[in-house]
Every structure is written in structure tokens, then in C-alpha cells.
Amino acid sequence: MAQIVANAAAHRGAALPQPRQLAELGTVLCMYRPQRGSELAGWTQAVRAECRTGMDSDGPYESLRFFDCHGRCCWRLFLLPDSDFLAWDILVAQLPARAEEEGAQGGVTERLWRRLAGRLGGGDWRLCALRLHALPQSGWTAALAASPAPVSAVGVAIARRIARQEGAVGEVRLDDCCCAGAAVATGLSPTGGSEVPLVRL
Template sequence: MFSSWVHRLQALRLHATAPSISRRGMRVTASELATGLPSLGNVLYLPMQSQGAKDWKMSRGLLVEAWQLAPLLQTRRLVAGCMITVEGPREWIECVDGQDRACARLYLLPDTDYLAWDSLLLRGELTASPVRQWRHAHPANAQVLRFHARRLAGLDVLGAEASEEVSSLSRQLAGRIARAEAVSLQLAGGG
């Protein structure tokens, strides 16, 4: 796992010409997102502070186990972002709602399944138009999660738990991202 992270880092550094952010957007349903999340393994999850929750539209046939995951039900578009920092590459996915508000952000970690990450981004229909800037939102917190899905009474239920097994490299990167996002990092076991 570590060697694939190093190879990815080297490839991204070779292709980096400027410290800019690369973005691409795609339309996706909340159900498509929920189907793809469990295969990712560990990711850093940042739900945005709730804004406009009163006008949320619930996804038909899809529930979440915890209110912290509710922003994912609002996802209508994913925006994949990548940039090279002084600490190395940073990749994330913005979950954007129908009102162009960022509702959650997922960060790729060294423990994340890279093939599943790429597969998730291929689920959506690429938008032909350039990625629009969405209304700025602030994360509420950051947590390393592992998603899971199950069926209950004919409904799809998305859940997640704080990951107990986090590599030291992922833990360090999650800490740096949380500091850059100006939020607290919640880790399983309090550490």
C-alpha cells in the first residue's frame, strides 16, 4: 500500500507545473454515491456546517444511520479536486447539492483503495461545462471513516464507523488536512 502511495506521489510531482488546483465535475445521484462509498476503505470525511437544511430534498429509498452522514443524501454532483502541496499531493471529492452548496468533502488517504476511488469518480456523468464555483461552506469537523451499506425493509441504508485501523501515514495526513481546513480531527479511540 505504501509503495503505491509513493508511486502516485512521484507521478503527480512530475506532472505538476504550478501549485494550482485541478477540478473536474460530474453529475451523480446520492444512491450512486452511497453504492460506491463502502469500497473506498478509510477516507477523511468532512461534513459541512449545516446551512439550508430546511430545503433539503430527501433521496427516495435511501437513508443514513447517523445525522452526520445526512449531507451525503443531498449530493447531486461530485467535483474531484487535486493539488500539489509542499507536503505532497492532495486529492478530494466535493459533494455538491442541487443549490450549488458544498455539503461534504472526502479526502483520499494512503489507506484508501485507489481503484475504488477512481471507480467512484467514473460512476457519474462528466459535465461538459467547466466546473462552476459553488457557494463557500465551512467544514463542521473531520473524521477518518469507513462506510458501509445495507438493505433494511426495502431501503438502502448508508452508515459509517470511525476507523480503528488507521496507518500512521494516514493519521499524519488527516491531521495536516484537518489543520488546513481549520477543524478538529476526531479519531477512533480518541487518539
């Protein structure tokens, strides 16, 4: 079931992507704080966004970071192999870009410390794969809706890597091949159930 959230900052001319631009991204990995609400709660608080790029031992990664009026990161979207790369490139070309600070990801000790500090401060992050949808609204505001999206096996590997880097937890639905997708569409799955397999991150 899709969730629908309108962003009040979007009609104030804030430096934010439009819901239509986010919907064009296809499947993305969403990082959010569940204590603040649903997966789209960060979108409602955001007043600006920027693109972040970085490199770790597994290769490059890209995300969109959204910030609230206090300058705190309140929502993140990550590029996945399942995303629309052209739409992503068009969007990030319109946003301020920033490279991750060297050593920002840190080693194992740094990641564990960030995870512990986040939990003690009530700042746990969760991850899920979503497809975003733009819904027309009256006037000049727009609403953003989201629905869960399955990801490829490669997408699951990337999601696990991001979860490890960010000290976040979550789960994604695996859509590992066209055969599995066809089985789910007919009400069957390779394991005999009717659901797409859920993978914990």
C-alpha cells in the same frame, strides 16, 4: 454504532456515486458540518459530486466533494493511505474532475481567515475517519451507513495535514500497528486501556 442514512437524491438519477461505490472505498476521512447533523447529513443533502485534486508543499491530495441543490459543498471525503486506491480510481473516473484553483489553499493567513469566517458564519467543518457501508433497501433506493474506523500513523499525519489546510477540527482513532490492533482485539492496549488511542486533529 453505525448510522444509517438514505439519500433521497440517489434514486432521482442525480450525479452521485451509489452507496455501494462509497462502501468500496474502505476507510476515508469525512469532512462534515456538525450543525447540520451527523457525519452523513451532507450525504442526504447532496445532489451531485465531483472529484477534486490539488497539490501543496506536502504533495498531492484528492477528495470527493458533494454539493447540495444550492451549489454549496455539503460533504467531503478524502483519500487516505488506508483507503482502497483501486476503488477510489474507479469511482473518480465516473465523476467530473476539477483541479483546485491555484492559491485556493493559501498561506497561513488565508487558512486562519477561512477558519474565522467559517466560525462566524456557523460553517465549522469537522473531520473523522469512517468506513461507509451500503445497506440494501426495498425498491431501488439504497441506504448508506457509517462506522468509525481507525487509521494508520501515516493516515493520521495526512488527516492532520488536511485539517490544517481546511481549517477543520476533529479526531481520529490510531491503529498504528498490527500489535496494537491485536491488543485491542483482546481487550488490552499498549497503554493499558481497552480503546484505540484517539488523536485530535
